[in-house]
Amino acid sequence: MLTTEPLLLSLGILLVGLIAGVILFRADFCMVAMLRDFFLFRHTALLRAFVLYLLAAILLFHLGVAGGLLPLYPPPTFHAASVATIVGGLVFGIGMVLAGGCVFSTLYKMASGNLTNWIAFFGILAGSMLYAEIHPWVSEFAARTTVTAQVTLAQDAPGLRVVLLAVIVVGGALLAGRWIKQDRIRVVAYAEGYLQPWKAVLGLGMLNFFYYALAGAPFGVTTAYAKLAAYLERLVWPEHVASLDYFTTDSIHWQWGDAVISGGAAPRLDYIAFTEGALVVGVFTGALMAAVYYREFKIYGLPPWRQSVSALTGGILLALGARIAGGCNVKFFLGGLPLLAWQGIYFTLAATAGCYVGTKILTRYIVQRPLRAKP
Secondary structure (H helix, E strand, O other), X not given: OOOOOHHXXXXXXXXXXXXXXXXXXXXXXXXXXXXXXXXXXXXXXXXXXXXHHHHHHHHHHHHHHHOOOOOOOOOOOOOOOEHHXXXXXXXXXXXXXXXXXXXXXXXXXXXXXXXXXXXXXXHHHHHHHHHXXXXXXXXXXXXXXXXOOOOEOOOOOHHHHHHHHHHHHHHHHHHHHHXXXXXXXXXXXXXXXXXXXXHHHHHHHHHHHHHHHHHOOOOOOHHHHHHHHHHHHHHXXXXXXXXXXXXXXXXXXXXXXXXXXXXXXXXXXXXXXXXXXXXXXXXXXXXXXXXXXXXXXXXXXXXXXXXXXXXXXXXXXXXXXXXXXXXXXXXXXXXXXXXXXXXXXXXXXXXXXXXXXXXXXXXXXXXXXXXOOOO
C-alpha cells in the first residue's frame, strides 16, 4: 500500500489525521496525563487503555508485516538506539509535563482554544530552532554512543521475536480480560460525545496501521514542527537557515522501487511535508471540527504567569528532547514499542523517568496549591 505519489499520500494521511483529531479530542486521550496522573494520584485508567493500544498495535503491525501489507520492517525512520535516545527521552519527559501536553495533545487542546497549549506550541517551534544550532554536536554524540547494534529486539532471530510477541500478546490479553470482567476499562464521564479511552486507543491503533501502510513508517510529527520552525526563521534570517546542517540536509533517505524517498526539516516540500505535515494539519483540523460541533471551542484568556513560563519552557524542552532522541512519544510510544524497536524501549523508559521529575518540578514550583485526586 506504500505510495510515492505525493498528492495521494498527503490526502490519505490528512484523512487519517482528521479522524485521529476527532478521536483524541472526544476521548481527551493525553499521554502526558497518562503518566503524570499516575505519579500524582496513582490513577491508572489511561495506562490501562495504553496497554490495550499496545496489544492492538502489536497484532496489527506484525500481522501486517507478515502479510506483506507493511513491507518496510524495521521502518526506515527508526535507527539503532544511543545514549542520545536516553538523554532526549529524559528531557522530553520533563518538557511534556511542564508544557501540559505532548506533540499530539498540544494540537487537539490548541484546537479548543487553550492558550496554554498555544504557548507550548510556540515553545516547540523555538526549541526546534535552538536544536538546529547544536545538531552537529548531537549527531556526533549519538554516533559515538550507540548502545545497540540492531534496530529492533531480536531483529535477526525471527523465532525468538515470535516467542516474545506471543508472551506479550497473551499477557496483555489476560490483563485485558481481567479488566473487562472487573469493569475497569470504562471511565465515568458526562460530557456529550465523550469517547471511552479503550475505544479511542483501538481507533488510534487502526489509524497508525493505515499511516504505516501509506507512509512506510508509523506516526511521527516532530520533524514537521521543525520544518515549520525553519520556514518561520527563514522569513527573518534566510542566510542563517541556509547555513545550518539540520535545516539543509535530509534525515530520511531510502530507495523504494524506482523512487528515492527523502525528507527532513528543510523548508521545502518533501516526504516529511506530505506525511508528518499532513498528519499535523489533520489532527488540528479534526479536533477543531469536533470542538466547534460540540460547542466546546472557547478562549479563556492567558494563564497565570507561572503556568505560561512553564508551558513555554516545557515546549522548548519537549522539542529539544525529541530532536536529541530522534523522535517523540508519538513515534516511540505508539510506533516503537509495538515494533519492539530499541529506540522505543529506551525512549519510553527515559521519558517515564522524565515525567516523574517533571511532576516534582510542577508541584514544587508551578502549582500554587496542593493537588488532590478527584473523588
